[in-house]
Each structure stands twice: as structure tokens, then as C-alpha cells.
């Protein structure tokens with residue numbers, strides 16, 4: 001079994017800890033994470049980086065962050081953009097939208113995959129997505145996805161969308177996993193120690209009644225990491 005954690009954070013690098021995990025996408029939440037993640041990637045080739053500012057931390061943004069972020073992204077074409085998004089449970093939605101758009105535009109400009117955090121703000125995300133030509137949109141990973149079927153259907157209209165599943169797989173109250181196409185599924189811990197990726201994958205294989213899903217999910221993750229071009 002080969003597993004890549006599609007979404008973790010700096011304090012929980014899965015490939016060091018969980019069996020069968022051969023890679024991990026380490027998502028920044030604020031600018032102070034960026035250097036730590038770069039150092040980690042330099043030391044450990046199994047670690048992939050996503051750089052950005054999380055919607056919970058838009059107040060941490062300092063002047064010129066966008067220039068510094070773009071310069072950093074340009075140093076390595078494998079660097080992704082994330083964790084970025086919108087969260088209705090957190091304050092300052094106007095600023096969240098402003099910061100999200102700056103980073104999303106950057107992902108498009110530099111052709112990078114995006115790790116997306118969206119809680120209760122899909123209407124706003126769809127509104128933003130509609131402002132772009134579909135063909136220009138980047139690869140998007142909707143992280144910790146557990147939304148209603150209407151949101152899923154709308155998202156599936158976009159070709160380069162993936163859904164990463166973590167702790168919700170273990171309950172899957174909404175039967176969401178069944179409805180996500182196999183070639184769109186990824187797995188993640190989101191830095192949570194209680195989420196054992198092997199268990200998540202076995203649960204997904206059971207729901208899908210397909211052992212081959214484990215390989216498919218691995219290949220899906222490579223697609224995200226390589227922007228659609230598997231080397």
C-alpha cells in the first residue's frame with residue numbers, strides 16, 4: 001500500500017509517523033510557516049509544500065505578503081498554493097474574500113494546484129469561480145470534504161477538482177464518499193493524529209467495494225502534485 005497524505009500541517013508530518021505513507025502535502029496556515037516548510041522540504045523529499053494564508057489567519061497578513069508569496073512560489077514549480085479559502089464561522093469575511101482572491105489569482109497565474117478550505121461559504125466560492133474562464137482554473141483540492149450533494153454536483157462541473165477525505169470517512173454520515181467519483185478522491189489527515197490514513201483508505205475501499213481504489217487514490221494524488229502530468 002502506498003499512501004500520500006494530501007493535506008497535513010507542519011507539526012504532523014505523516015510520512016515520519018504512519019505506516020505506508022510515502023509522501024505528505026504540508027499546508028501553510030500563515031506566513032510564519034513558509035520558511036519552516038521550505039526547510040522541511042529541503043531535508044525530506046517526501047514532503048510537498050503548499051504556501052499561503054488560511055482564512056482563519058487573515059489578520060496575520062502583513063504588507064507585501066503577496067509579493068513574498070509569489071517570489072517563494074517561483075523558486076520551485078512544485079510548490080502549491082494553500083491552505084486558502086473561506087470560513088463563515090470566522091470573522092472578517094470581506095477580508096477573507098480579498099486575501100483568498102489574491103492567492104487564487106496567483107495560483108492561476110503560476111499554474112499551481114490549490115488546497116482549498118471552505119466551510120459554509122460555497123455560494124461565495126462558486127460566485128468567485130464563475131468570474132473565471134473554466135479553462136483557466138487551477139487544480140483544486142477541496143479539503144475535508146463533507147458537503148451536501150448539491151455542492152458536490154456543482155463542484156463536479158469543474159474538471160480539475162479533487163476531494164480529500166479524512167476524519168469524515170470514518171463516519172461518512174452523508175454517504176458522500178459513495179457519490180464522489182473514484183478518480184476525484186484523495187485522503188488526508190489535516191494534521192490530526194487520530195486519523196490513520198490506512199484506516200481511511202480501507203473504509204473507502206469498503207464503501208466503494210473496490211480494492212483497486214487504493215491505487216487510484218495514489219495516482220489521483222500524483223496528478224494533483226504534478227498539475228495533471230504524471231512524470
Ligand SMILES: [Zn+2]
Pocket residue numbers: 007008009027083190
Ligand atoms: Zn488544514
